Amino acid sequence: MHSQLSARQLGLQRGALRLIAPLDLELSLGEFVTIIGPNGAGKSTLLRLLTGFLSPTQGTCLLAGKAYDQWDRRQLADRRAVMRQQNPLSFPMMAEEVIQLALSHHAPIAQRTILDQVVDLVGCHALRGRDYATLSGGEQQQIQLARVLAQLWKGGEPQGWLFLDEPTSALDLYHQQHSLRLLHRLTRGGKLMVCTILHDVNLAATWSDRLLVMGSGMLLADGPVAQVLTEAHLKQWYQADLRVIYPEHSAHPAVLLNK
Ligand SMILES: Nc1ncnc2c1ncn2[C@@H]1O[C@H](COP(=O)(O)OP(=O)(O)O)[C@@H](O)[C@H]1O
């Protein structure tokens, strides 16, 4: 019970517009779950509902048995972190200060220790002293990843519920792999859940325990990668001309766009 997020008939309506059709969903600590789906499918809106940033107009979303409005704000911040798509800053700040924002409630000495540990994990030493506003989109994403890991830091590792909206969209191949490998590894201890939106279905296939597929505000599929990522499904959901192959020695499918 307390290691789960449970959505029951969770839905969102804006006037006559149904943004998210009522859906049931369970997310557990230890899982790496990816939300995929075409542009405008409702992925970011669903993430806002699941993280408590939007209140549902239907149904409930319970994090460890408690609705978001029942959570103490400080306790919630310790347990649930969100990395948004855009993270602009309107004032000058060093990259490491952006990470430290997540640590303000820790004693100064603990702040330094955690900061050093997350910077090590993410591998963003070279960016620490830079002005955040001058970093490239991909560099900003590395700092934001470090920030959300710092926010959930407890006893030498991140613990709790981590939600990310396209965290790799501006990353190069090395950093896509480094970030997703890291997030995947961190979930294996059973104390961290990762629920991320990814556009790249091949990245999703490589690291996810489970895929959630959104389309037109509806949850179209929820299951393991091999079951969800079939050629017929993908053609139908994305209306793209593609094929799905199983490369030799690979445990998961690969999606190729036809020329
Ligand atoms: N407050 C709102 N009022 C009206 N339409 C909205 C609102 N929020 C989101 N939408 C619409 O809902 C759809 C899904 O948006 P979004 O969740 O951002 O999609 P995705 O992240 O899958 O690309 C889009 O068509 C978007 O324009």
Ligand SMILES: [Mg+2]
């Ligand atoms: Mg989105």
